[in-house]
Amino acid sequence: MIEFEENPRRRQIETVVPLINVVFLLLIFFLLTGTLKKSDEVDVDLPVGQVDDKKHEEELVLYVEADGFVHFQDLVMDAQMAPYMLRNRFKELSASAVTVKADQAAAAHDLIQLMEGLRNIGVEEVMLITQQSKEAE
Amino acid sequence: MQQGGDDLFGHYEVKRRIVSLTPLIDVVFLLLIFFMLASTFLQTQTLTVITPPEAESEVDTDRTVVEVRVTTGGGFSVDGEVMPLERLSEAIKAAMSGDRDAVVSIMAEEGARVQPLINAAEAARLAGAKTVATTRLGGGE
Numbered sequence: 001m002i003e004f005e006e007n008p009r010r011r012q013i014e015t016v017v018p019l020i021n022v023v024f025l026l027l028i029f030f031l032l033t034g035t036l037k038k039s040d041e042v043d044v045d046l047p048v049g050q051v052d053d054k055k056h057e058e059e060l061v062l063y064v065e066a067d068g069f070v071h072f073q074d075l076v077m078d079a080q081m082a083p084y085m086l087r088n089r090f091k092e093l094s095a096s097a098v099t100v101k102a103d104q105a106a107a108a109h110d111l112i113q114l115m116e117g118l119r120n121i122g123v124e125e126v127m128l129i130t131q132q133s134k135e136a137e
Numbered sequence: 138m139q140q141g142g143d144d145l146f147g148h149y150e151v152k153r154r155i156v157s158l159t160p161l162i163d164v165v166f167l168l169l170i171f172f173m174l175a176s177t178f179l180q181t182q183t184l185t186v187i188t189p190p191e192a193e194s195e196v197d198t199d200r201t202v203v204e205v206r207v208t209t210g211g212g213f214s215v216d217g218e219v220m221p222l223e224r225l226s227e228a229i230k231a232a233m234s235g236d237r238d239a240v241v242s243i244m245a246e247e248g249a250r251v252q253p254l255i256n257a258a259e260a261a262r263l264a265g266a267k268t269v270a271t272t273r274l275g276g277g278e
Contacts, residue, residue, distance in 0.1 A: 020162055027169045034176020047255040051262050052182035064251070099183075108207060108245035108254040112271045115186065125187055130255060132180040 040101065042071045047104035049130025057099045058127060060090075064102035068110040079110035083117030090121055097125035184258065186269070201239035203232040203266070205257050206274070209248035213257060222256055229264040241266040247275045 042063040062082075063071040070082045077085050098118065102111050115126055205225075206214045213220050215228040233239040241261040245254050254271070261269045 016158065016162070020158075020165070023162070023165050023169055027165060027172065030169065030172035030176055034172060034178060036175055037177050046181065047252045049182060049184060049255055049259055051184050051259045053185040055183045055185055057181075057183060102251045104250065104252040104255075106251045107247075108249040108251055109247060109273050111251050111254065112245060112273050115271065125185060128184040128186060128255065128258075129181050130184055132182060 042101075044101050044103040045105065046101060046129055046131040048133045050133060051130075053127075055127060057129065058095075058097045060093065060095050060098045062098055062100045062114070064100065064106045064111055064114060066103040066105040068107055070110075070114060079114045080117075082114055083121045086118075087121045090123065096123060097127065098123055099127045099129060101129045184255065184262075186258070186271075201233060201236045203229055203239055203241045203261075205229065205241060205243045205261065207243060207245045207249045207253045207257050209246045211250060211253045213253065213260075222253075222260075225257065225260040226263045229261050229266065233264060233266060237265055237267060239266060240268045240270060242270045242272060244272050244274045247273075 040061075040063070042065065044063055044065060060072075064079065065071065068079055070077050070079050072082075072086060072089075075085060075089075100111070100114070118126060204216050208214065213222060213225050215225065216232055218228070220228045229241060233241070241264070243254065243257045243261065258269055258271070
């Protein structure tokens with residue numbers, strides 16, 4: 001009678017062990033492969049690219065949405081007006097390089113206009129962020 | 138081993154083991170869910186563009202200029218010749234005719250999107266161009 005009671009208990013432990021193993025493996029997989037990043041304030045669909053200049057992203061990030069609006073910190077503005085609105089803020093931060101995350105569906109004119117504007121307010125380097133194409137992997 | 142000796146003692150050991158595993162599994166599951174939700178697999182890269190100074194000293198007329206047009210529909214043309222994306226880099230390289238100081242001027246027509254503009258800029262970079270300029274066509278200010 002005693003042996004009958006103990007057998008099912010043992011079995012229970014044994015069935016849980018492989019589960020724990022798998023869960024541990026998954027945990028280790030996500031720990032190693034995933035990277036933790038601050039999530040973007042604005043959801044943009046980045047353009048696909050191949051060239052990587054291997055530079056660190058600047059902390060000042062400008063977002064260009066598909067509809068042409070430019071986001072910077074708490075400001076939302078039109079691409080054409082962006083340099084005027086950003087001039088004082090950039091002067092305070094003495095920014096000479098910025099990161100631009102433009103939506104792939106945004107108008108090229110808006111992005112070029114923004115870069116022209118940034119040049120006029122003293123930004124020397126613009127880093128365009130692209131996402132790795134799946135074929136390149 | 139547990140069955141041998143004191144029956145009561147044996148039962149105790151088995152019970153303790155079962156109890157201590159459950160919170161561990163809970164924590165591991167929580168950690169797993171956290172990492173699954175918080176980690177990103179999107180690999181990003183940077184394309185650096187140097188914006189030229191406001192007043193360019195003088196325009197060097199000797200330099201070769203390669204005109205790359207990005208059309209409204211997302212097509213490309215190099216010096217007026219329509220070019221598919223796959224051959225764009227080669228065509229730019231050919232148009233530069235070995236002059237690494239050649240200026241590649243990317244002109245985006247009105248209505249063109251960012252993706253083809255980036256493609257054109259990358260093609261110019263892959264062709265070995267040092268100076269890549271972007272301009273807008275039409276639409277005025």
